Amino acid sequence: MWENRCKVAVSGVGFSKVSRTADVPLAVHALTAVKEAVADSGLAMSDIDGLATYPELPATGHAEVDGISVVSVNCMMAMLKLPDLAWHIQVGTVNIGGAVQQAVNALLAGMCNYAVVWRAMHNPRGTYQNLPSGMAAGATQFTAPYGFGGPGQGMAVAYTRWLERHNQNREKMATLAVTQRRHTQHNPHAYFYGTELSREDYLASRMVAYPFCLFDCDIPVQGAVAIVLTTADRACDLKPTPAYLAGYGQRLHFEVAGRIGSLADYMEGGRSSAKLTWERSGFGPKDVDVAQIYDGFSASVIYGLESYGFCGEGEALDFIQDGRIELDGELPLNTFGGSLGTGRIHGLWHIIEGALQASGRAGSRQVKDANVSFVGASAPIVTGTTFIFVREPY
Amino acid sequence: MSDWSKVTRPIPVPNEWTKPFWDAAKRGIVELQRCQSCGHFQHPPYATCTRCVATDLRFEPVRGIGTIYAYTIMYHTGDKRFAAAVPYASIIVELDDAPGALMAGNLLDAEYTEAKVGRRVEIVFEKLNDDVTLPQFRLASAE
Ligand SMILES: [Zn+2]
Numbered sequence: 001m002w003e004n005r006c007k008v009a010v011s012g013v014g015f016s017k018v019s020r021t022a023d024v025p026l027a028v029h030a031l032t033a034v035k036e037a038v039a040d041s042g043l044a045m046s047d048i049d050g051l052a053t054y055p056e057l058p059a060t061g062h063a064e065v066d067g068i069s070v071v072s073v074n075c076m077m078a079m080l081k082l083p084d085l086a087w088h089i090q091v092g093t094v095n096i097g098g099a100v101q102q103a104v105n106a107l108l109a110g111m112c113n114y115a116v117v118w119r120a121m122h123n124p125r126g127t128y129q130n131l132p133s134g135m136a137a138g139a140t141q142f143t144a145p146y147g148f149g150g151p152g153q154g155m156a157v158a159y160t161r162w163l164e165r166h167n168q169n170r171e172k173m174a175t176l177a178v179t180q181r182r183h184t185q186h187n188p189h190a191y192f193y194g195t196e197l198s199r200e201d202y203l204a205s206r207m208v209a210y211p212f213c214l215f216d217c218d219i220p221v222q223g224a225v226a227i228v229l230t231t232a233d234r235a236c237d238l239k240p241t242p243a244y245l246a247g248y249g250q251r252l253h254f255e256v257a258g259r260i261g262s263l264a265d266y267m268e269g270g271r272s273s274a275k276l277t278w279e280r281s282g283f284g285p286k287d288v289d290v291a292q293i294y295d296g297f298s299a300s301v302i303y304g305l306e307s308y309g310f311c312g313e314g315e316a317l318d319f320i321q322d323g324r325i326e327l328d329g330e331l332p333l334n335t336f337g338g339s340l341g342t343g344r345i346h347g348l349w350h351i352i353e354g355a356l357q358a359s360g361r362a363g364s365r366q367v368k369d370a371n372v373s374f375v376g377a378s379a380p381i382v383t384g385t386t387f388i389f390v391r392e393p394y
Numbered sequence: 395m396s397d398w399s400k401v402t403r404p405i406p407v408p409n410e411w412t413k414p415f416w417d418a419a420k421r422g423i424v425e426l427q428r429c430q431s432c433g434h435f436q437h438p439p440y441a442t443c444t445r446c447v448a449t450d451l452r453f454e455p456v457r458g459i460g461t462i463y464a465y466t467i468m469y470h471t472g473d474k475r476f477a478a479a480v481p482y483a484s485i486i487v488e489l490d491d492a493p494g495a496l497m498a499g500n501l502l503d504a505e506y507t508e509a510k511v512g513r514r515v516e517i518v519f520e521k522l523n524d525d526v527t528l529p530q531f532r533l534a535s536a537e
Contacts, residue, residue: 141406147476161464164511210467261464261486
């Protein structure tokens with residue numbers, strides 16, 4: 001087991017408004033979320049001495065403008081003017097889960113006492129995957145000439161392989177979309193709060209890239225979320241019940257850029273990340289009371305459930321049936337609605353929900369007696385990170 | 395059947411690693427990068443062998459026959475250049491001579507509904523301009 005098990009905790013969390021259009025600059029969303037997270041902790045902004053983020057826009061062909069389409073540490077510091085900033089970082093390879101893990105490491109090393117991590121997501125005007133050039137250079141020379149543009153198609157090809165190899169039916173995915181949308185109705189911050197989705201809606205919706213229909217894809221939005229992390233002893237003195245970090249892992253399986261469609265790459269990535277998390281935390285899949293698994297595209301949940309070890313290969317679409325992923329089911333899943341419910345903010349919202357469930361602060365969507373709370377914070381293939389939060393720090 | 399005549403494909407830009415692949419395609423041959431140490435074929439080309447990390451890699455011809463490993467049917471018209479062909483099949487193919495080396499392509503000369511994992515396909519070449527010829531796939535004739 002990890003010697004630093006339960007020595008760091010998530011304290012406060014914060015949310016901006018989530019909308020389709022950028023009516024205020026992204027920096028304002030990020031600032032709102034950070035202020036709310038700090039206030040939720042009961043801290044003063046001047047207590048914050050660590051900052052971390054993953055400033056990235058997953059859309060193609062749009063300029064990255066700090067404060068408008070991304071919010072860097074520099075941009076945040078210019079707004080906050082923290083008097084005692086002692087540590088900061090922007091990660092490049094492990095998405096927002098990596099920023100959280102770096103903040104954990106900094107706290108354990110004594111580099112800072114109260115770190116804030118935010119993820120701010122921009123929704124650009126016009127086409128999201130805006131492929132401006134007539135030329136396909138680099139890794140895209142082997143994919144773009146055939147119509148492979150955004151990440152959705154890359155994941156769709158692995159999904160057809162999974163479906164046909166395991167003799168499965170994409171209509172079973174309706175259960176995931178409908179259940180998560182029902183969970184969304186308990187999350188007032190979510191984009192689809194107040195909008196229901198029926199099985200019929202899912203089955204009748206238009207195809208985007210088979211096997212993905214519209215409701216298999218998270219909707220691009222503008223918004224930000226944030227968390228405050230601190231050491232366990234400091235967290236105990238703060239207002240919210242802490243969610244203790246029992247362990248974390250990163251994906252260790254790497255493949256060559258431009259190679260797409262390999263189902264094995266998703267599975268190996270997820271297995272390697274989860275293995276570290278199980279070993280460090282001392283828990284296994286059977287111990288988990290509630291799970292958040294990244295769902296930017298629905299099939300990511302399949303790869304997660306199987307590669308993390310919650311069910312066998314080829315079983316995930318059967319596993320999610322019969323009420324198992326409901327709030328009172330055997331494995332309540334994406335209880336905040338997932339990215340399919342909140343809109344595309346990437347994995348920090350999954351981490352936030354994992355922490356809220358562990359600390360008993362999830363309101364009307366709280367899973368009863370949730371102690372062991374698992375998070376897979378991004379698609380296992382590229383940037384996979386996994387976490388376990390617990391209520392009891394033993 | 396998809397009408398590809400109105401589609402303007404992005405033109406591949408070969409670099410020092412990938413030029414032999416595109417030069418061969420222009421001659422109507424598929425050549426993939428092969429490790430001279432362990433014999434492993436790989437695609438896309440890379441700096442080292444992805445199996446044994448040897449650095450002695452050469453391009454060698456392979457037979458243009460293989461199996462659909464995975465596919466997607468494109469319905470989205472966000473990329474206007476491809477809108478005229480929607481719905482169309484984009485496929486990932488594992489060639490018989492190069493297990494594990496996955497090549498992308500479109501399934502030409504067939505209804506998109508013919509794309510299935512495990513179906514046999516063969517290479518055809520689509521000339522994009524005087525410099526670049528694109529490997530593509532169609533259903534294999536009876537073997
Ligand atoms: Zn080798």
